[in-house]
Amino acid sequence: MMKKFLMLLLAVMTLPIVNGTEANDEENNETNLVYLLRIFNNINSTSWVHTYKAFDEAEKMEADAILIHLNTYGGQVIFADSIRTKILNSKIPVHVFIDNNAASAGALISIACDSIYMRPGGNIGAATVVNQSGEEMPDKYQSYMRSTIRATAEAHGKDTIITATDTIIKWKRDPQIAEAMVDERVSIPGVIDSGKVLTFTALEAIENGFCEGTANSVEEVLGLLKLRPYELKTYKPSFYDSIKGIVTSPVLQGILVLLIIGGLYFELQSPGIGFPLAVSIIAAILYFAPLYIDGLAANWEILIFIIGLALIAVEIFAIPGFGITGISGIILAFTGLILSLLNNVDFDFSPVDSNSFLTAIATVFSGIFGGFILSLWLSQKLLTSTGGPFSKLALQTSQQNDKGYVSVDTRIKNLTGKTGRAVTVLRPSGRVEVDGVIYDARSSDEFIDKDEPVIVTDFSTAQLVVRKIDD
Structure with missing residues (x-):
C-alpha cells in the first residue's frame, strides 16, 4: 500500500516539471535570427545605402532583431535623418551597441533605436550641426535638428509608474535631454548647465534613460537582450553597394x-x-x-x-x-x-x-x-596660374602685334560694305562667299539661310560680320 502511495506521489510531483520546465526549455531552445549591421565610418550616402540594403535583407529573412554596431564621430544630417526614419519605421526591433562613440549624427541614430547599449567609457551626444570646417551652422539648421532629435526621443513614448501615493508619467527618453545634445542654451538641473552641449558617458546615459546597459562585445549585448540562443547574420556590402554609395x-x-x-x-x-x-x-x-x-x-x-x-x-x-x-x-x-x-x-x-x-x-x-x-x-x-601643376600645358606668353605676330590676314577688313551670299546656314556662325572667295562669318542679328544675299558690316575675331539683305 505504501509503495503505491509513493509511486502516485512521485507521479504528481513530476507532472508540473514535465509540463513547465521542459516546455520552457523547449521554448528557450528556439533560435533567434539576429541581423548585424556595422557602421564604423562617418555617416554619409554610403552609410545610408548599406542601412537600406541591410534592413531590406533583414525583413526578407524575417529576422527577430536588428543590431547596429556603431562607432562614429558624426556625418551628414540628411543621411542620418534617413537612417533614423528607417529605424523608427522598422517592424523589426532595432538595437544599437555603441562601441566608444556616437557623436552628432551617431547620437540621432542611436536615440531612434529601441534600446541602447554602450561599451564602458563610450560617449553619446554633441549633436550640434556644424559645417565641414567644424563651425556651428546658423540657427535655422540647429532648429531643424532640435526638432528632429526631440521627435525621435518622443517616438519611444512614456512609462507609467504607479506608487503608493501617486501615478507618475515619465518619458522613456526625455526629449528635453535629447535637445540639450544639440542646443547649448538648454539647461536641465542635475544634468547640464546652460552654455554647454550635452554629451553622456555610458554611466550617465544609463542614469538618464539613454542607455539600457553596458557591454564589451556584441555577444554580451545579445545576452542582455535575452536573444540566446541566436543565429547571427552580418551584412556584407557588395562592390556595387559601395560604388552606389559614392555615386x-x-x-x-x-x-x-x-x-x-x-x-x-x-x-x-x-x-x-x-x-x-x-x-x-x-x-x-x-x-x-x-x-x-x-x-x-x-x-x-x-x-x-x-x-x-x-x-x-x-x-x-x-x-x-x-x-x-x-x-x-x-x-x-x-x-x-x-x-x-x-x-x-x-x-x-x-x-x-x-x-x-x-x-x-x-x-x-x-x-x-x-x-x-x-x-x-x-x-x-x-x-x-604660374607654378600650377598643369601650367606647362597652357600658353603663358602673349604674342604682340608689334612684334610681328599676326594670326589672320587683315586685308579682309577691307571687305566691309561688300555683298555676297551665304554658303551655309548661319546660326549664327557659318560661311559666306564674297568676290568668289569663301570666308568664315557670323550673323549680326538673325539666322540666315543658305544662298541668302548678305552684306559685310564688320570684321571681328577673325570673322566677317554680316547681315541679311532684305528684298
Missing part, C-alpha cells in the same frame, strides 16, 4: 549634372563628335544607372530628360532664335534630372517629403551653377 552622394551627383550639361554645351560649340559628348554620355550613365536599378528613376523620367535634350538640339540647329522649343527643352531636361532623385511612384508624390524635394532641386542646380564656378576656379589655379 549617389549629392556632391558627386552635382558634379555629374555639371558634366552632362557642360559636355553637351562644348560639343555643340565644336564640329563633329568628340570627347565632350563622350564625357556627357558617361556622366549621364553614372547619374541615372544607380537610380534606375534602385527604382528611383523610372523609364518615363529618363525619357523626359532625353526629350528635353532633343528639343534643345532642335532649337539650336533647326529653328532660328530661341523660343518655346528651347525653353521647353530646358524645363524637361531639368525636370528629368530632379524627378530621378525622388522616391515617387509614377505620378504619386505622396511618399516624397519636402526635404527630399528641396535636396533634389539643390543637387541639380548646384551641380550646374556651383560646379561651373568651381571649374573656372580650378582652370585658373591648375592651368593658367
Whole structure:
C-alpha cells in the first residue's frame, strides 16, 4: 500500500516539471535570427545605402532583431535623418551597441533605436550641426535638428509608474535631454548647465534613460537582450553597394549634372563628335544607372530628360532664335534630372517629403551653377596660374602685334560694305562667299539661310560680320 502511495506521489510531483520546465526549455531552445549591421565610418550616402540594403535583407529573412554596431564621430544630417526614419519605421526591433562613440549624427541614430547599449567609457551626444570646417551652422539648421532629435526621443513614448501615493508619467527618453545634445542654451538641473552641449558617458546615459546597459562585445549585448540562443547574420556590402554609395552622394551627383550639361554645351560649340559628348554620355550613365536599378528613376523620367535634350538640339540647329522649343527643352531636361532623385511612384508624390524635394532641386542646380564656378576656379589655379601643376600645358606668353605676330590676314577688313551670299546656314556662325572667295562669318542679328544675299558690316575675331539683305 505504501509503495503505491509513493509511486502516485512521485507521479504528481513530476507532472508540473514535465509540463513547465521542459516546455520552457523547449521554448528557450528556439533560435533567434539576429541581423548585424556595422557602421564604423562617418555617416554619409554610403552609410545610408548599406542601412537600406541591410534592413531590406533583414525583413526578407524575417529576422527577430536588428543590431547596429556603431562607432562614429558624426556625418551628414540628411543621411542620418534617413537612417533614423528607417529605424523608427522598422517592424523589426532595432538595437544599437555603441562601441566608444556616437557623436552628432551617431547620437540621432542611436536615440531612434529601441534600446541602447554602450561599451564602458563610450560617449553619446554633441549633436550640434556644424559645417565641414567644424563651425556651428546658423540657427535655422540647429532648429531643424532640435526638432528632429526631440521627435525621435518622443517616438519611444512614456512609462507609467504607479506608487503608493501617486501615478507618475515619465518619458522613456526625455526629449528635453535629447535637445540639450544639440542646443547649448538648454539647461536641465542635475544634468547640464546652460552654455554647454550635452554629451553622456555610458554611466550617465544609463542614469538618464539613454542607455539600457553596458557591454564589451556584441555577444554580451545579445545576452542582455535575452536573444540566446541566436543565429547571427552580418551584412556584407557588395562592390556595387559601395560604388552606389559614392555615386549617389549629392556632391558627386552635382558634379555629374555639371558634366552632362557642360559636355553637351562644348560639343555643340565644336564640329563633329568628340570627347565632350563622350564625357556627357558617361556622366549621364553614372547619374541615372544607380537610380534606375534602385527604382528611383523610372523609364518615363529618363525619357523626359532625353526629350528635353532633343528639343534643345532642335532649337539650336533647326529653328532660328530661341523660343518655346528651347525653353521647353530646358524645363524637361531639368525636370528629368530632379524627378530621378525622388522616391515617387509614377505620378504619386505622396511618399516624397519636402526635404527630399528641396535636396533634389539643390543637387541639380548646384551641380550646374556651383560646379561651373568651381571649374573656372580650378582652370585658373591648375592651368593658367604660374607654378600650377598643369601650367606647362597652357600658353603663358602673349604674342604682340608689334612684334610681328599676326594670326589672320587683315586685308579682309577691307571687305566691309561688300555683298555676297551665304554658303551655309548661319546660326549664327557659318560661311559666306564674297568676290568668289569663301570666308568664315557670323550673323549680326538673325539666322540666315543658305544662298541668302548678305552684306559685310564688320570684321571681328577673325570673322566677317554680316547681315541679311532684305528684298
